Amino acid sequence: MPKKVDHEKRKIIIAEATWKVIAEAGIERATVRNVAEAAQLSVGSLRHYFTTQPELLRYSMQLISERVSERMANKHYTGPPLQVMQEILFEFLPFDNNRKIEMEVWLSFTARSLVDPDLMNLNRQVYHDLRQVVSTVIHSLISLQFVANDFAAEVEIERLYALIDGLAIHHILQPDSLSVDTMHAVIQHHLQTLCKQEG
Amino acid sequence: MPKKVDHEKRKIIIAEATWKVIAEAGIERATVRNVAEAAQLSVGSLRHYFTTQPELLRYSMQLISERVSERMANKHYTGPPLQVMQEILFEFLPFDNNRKIEMEVWLSFTARSLVDPDLMNLNRQVYHDLRQVVSTVIHSLISLQFVANDFAAEVEIERLYALIDGLAIHHILQPDSLSVDTMHAVIQHHLQTLCKQEG
CATH class of the missing domain: 1.10.10 (Arc Repressor Mutant, subunit A)
Known part of the structure; x- marks a missing residue:
């Protein structure tokens, strides 16, 4: 066809x-x-x-989220578990020009979704999909027994997810203040601090 | 007059x-x-x-940042240092309806500032002012010797600042998924993890 x-x-x-x-x-x-x-x-x-313009905006917003999911699905991760987790989380960050534009456009859609229930529904769905990826990372750390026994999974999921989105937004707004390298260093450091301090 | x-x-x-x-x-x-x-x-x-509309937007954006600074300046903090730091950081979070509206409007300004150099300059200035508050908190932890010797101040400033903005944005977008209480719990937990694990 x-x-x-x-x-x-x-x-x-x-x-x-x-x-x-x-x-x-x-x-x-x-x-x-x-x-x-x-x-x-x-x-x-x-x-x-x-x-209509709303239809156009909804489709354009959806395409960004599909591109992100596709990239994640198509990537092959190899290496030690912590390194794999790190690379999965890096996929959320605007580390090259294409991803930077996607993120800038996504920020505009997000602001608009505050006054557009239709876009907000889509935003909500993407929010839950991305949170699911973060949740998988956190639960892998638990299964692998990398974390202490009193590890608070739910708080850690929200903390890591907020951290990623905060870094992404700070980078597109102030790339001189928060570089790509610093974004990566912060995520790497964060994962390390989650793990038990026993070497 | x-x-x-x-x-x-x-x-x-x-x-x-x-x-x-x-x-x-x-x-x-x-x-x-x-x-x-x-x-x-x-x-x-x-x-x-x-x-002009740009003048109107610039003034309206500036007033939000002035309100935040004013609130911080007028508040009297008492109590143990960690609790004071926590309360200072809570001021950044949209925990009541006024602050929620401020944050929603700020998000719209931020998205707009990506295509408006004038608003971006103001955004940059506010970014640096808020980062300064976070920096003061991190450097207080160091002065008080609450943190380990190998504490990486610069990475920790970016981590905490990104975390705060990420939480604030997640809360205004998905208040059901990330409640006010969870935002507070995450910040409290984050400060605790920064401190030496000896008491």
């Missing part, structure tokens, strides 16, 4: 044009008209895929 | 109306016209104070 494939591709091109408009000019400029121009399409053919 | 005082009051009313519009409808709705309506002023009298 070559026709269907083309439609999917076209939608992705439109979503990527939406990211571009948001990253360069802000989410309030991501109108159907501006996005059509950035995607080099007519307003009419864009409306063939997305009738 | 009662005239001057009235002017200041009027600007604050306008800024608070701007927050209200942003919190209820999003930053893209915070036009001079909509804010004038929310402040029950004519567009003409609003323009007497703020000629």
